Amino acid sequence: MKIEINTKNKDFLVTLFKEYYFKNIGLLSPPIQMHNREFGFMTFDGRVIRHLTFSKIGSLKAYIIQNVPSDIFCSNAYYQFPTFPINEKRWRGADMIFDIDLNDLTLPCANEHTFYICSNCGVVSRDLINLCHECHSTKILKNTIPCFRCINSLKKETKNLIEFLKKDFGIQEQNLEISFSGNTGFHVVVFQNNYLLLDSKSRSDIVGYLMGKNLSPESLGVRNDKRGYRIKIPLSGYSYGWRKRIVQKMKIPEVSNDQLNKFIKKMGGYQSFKNEIDKIAYELGLKIDPQVTTDIHRIFRMVGSLNGKSGLSKIVCNDLDKFDPMNDSCFFEDDRNVDISMNIPLKFSIKGKKYTLDKSISTVPISVAVFLISKRLANIVNSSS
Template identity: 40%
Template sequence: MSELVKSAFREYYFKHAARAIEAPDAIESREFGYAQLGVPGMVRHLSFRSVGELVATLVREVPSDVYCSNALYRFPTLAMQEKQWLGADLIFDIDGKDLDLPCVPSHSYPVCAACKRVSSPIGDDDDDEKSKEYSCPACGGRKAEQLISIPCARCVEGSKKEARRLVEFLTGDLGIDKGRVNVYFSGNNGFHFHIKDDSYRPLDSQARSDLVGYLAGVGLMAESIGVRRSPQGEFVKFPKSGLALGWRKKVADRLKIDQSSAVRLTHILKEKGGYAGFKAELDRMTREMGVRIDPQVTTDVHRVFRMPGTLNSKSGLAKVKCDLDRLDSFDPFTEACLLGSAKTKVKVKTHVKFRLKGEPFNISKETAELPAFAAVYLVCKGLAEAV
């Protein structure tokens, strides 16, 4: 990582860390870790007695990324098997790259596997992507080793849609108080959820996995909706507990049925070709209505999670809290863009378009003078180098 990024990060932590960093409760029982600019791996098994102690370390070390455990430990600085786990907060990660959004090809920049040349996006969400093939403009290579994506407003809206859906599940299906649901922009392309409810802390990995399965709509039985089978064939018999709650209600509403709709559900069953066909349609339906979250983040009870108020080295943007009542209007490209505006020269690797702090950038020149926040963003993305 360049000196430009390190200088910008240092200025941020020096000026803003004291008020921007959101310390977790029971800070002395948490494990902390951070990655260093240009250094592989992570410094882990750290402990702080106060947020002031933590801030002093950030200002001194200027980390690229800062993490805090969702778990509480009796001895957070010891090796994992010796920490003595006391429970873990419930957390979720919605990552825009996992949502298969149609706009992504139009703002993904391929990097040639042979010569490392970065070129302009080869796809557009209005075009037939299958008809497009990558060819490096420098060496003619046909293989891209990676795609560098600059999230757009449609990406953010896609992530917000999943976030709103997760809030509905947590507050509606699980009955979690809305005030205990804390939502943060991740600092790059998604949202993090921290559930501040002590009753979930004792859950082990399996229980959290079961919860993820429920939220994602995995494994709902056809019998739960009233479709059953016997040696004599398929038939409809609604559950005695009804269709008024949870996934039963969601599916019933989608199928436009209730406890009095045996004839309609029988017709749907026949239309889908019997039990197997109905179950396949049910699986498709629940996947569509479920929430797409990263299961590993939620099920890992020893995970270190990006800390609110710290910078993300993939973008130079900060992880910032989003008020649930104004999630719709939240603009991460403005509200999470907290670096300075000093003019900085960079060498841009390809023609690039993006928007930060309400300002559009459309850069086609090889060398450009940009505000520091925009220059750092491109360098962190791998689309520019400091001059």
């Protein structure tokens, strides 16, 4: 969705984003086989520019400082001709990518920090609206400020994904890159050659597996027909993958035909066993965005770039446990203050400081202003030093 942004806010963000890239341009590192990648940008006017190529990191950096995009993307795919239309690019493989986002986790706390913003007039509501009550526009943007619990849930889900990739797919730790998206999620990229050439369908199968789709008693060797259920222990046993997870979760003691039979009987039969598997699949299955992983032509946010929806940086997390997005991803120096007016009263924390802002004009550090204006929750009033 194209998001309208007023000129004063836009000018303020452009100046600060430019300053960020001047000071932190080193955070943008060249992707592997840079000359085979497609680059894309989002402008502050909401336009998407795609099908560009840069063979050297220096020319990319020069472009960024000159044009100051709101968002910077690079293809996960490698192409022979990155600037050509999609069908003529000659696809040569793509890194496997995963997106873990708050939108897919549906946490109970979401209502406490989700906002609905009219992208026409800027009115903010804490309640879900489809129509702006001020200007009747239907262009409503959803925005959220993840809380501590949200971040912990995202980290937990990311760790689960990494465990699946390592244990079930044999992907080595050194071939994984874990990063904070700069807004409400984490990205995981697999740089491992044997996954590079997988087509969209194969990637979709992997996502289905990770999400625990289509698991059934049959997956564990339990079949049902008119005469009742029959058990045939799979040759490869229950020592890895989903079978192991299910057997462990159900606490089935020693998996023999007899034991399993007793267990299912005690449970109430085939249907109850099936229901329990569905429950476990939902509970342990990953909540990831399938579209991101199955898209083999995607342009994906670049590490080291700013996220235009938050003003925070997408950065690699070397220690997921210790990572604090509102501190470690905020690179704006608070050497100046600016005046902002809020569209809604708000309490939040950034860089270890708590802020309680009402609807009157407040003087705040640069980091606060960039974050809240990017979130469309505040407007710049003027700059003061």
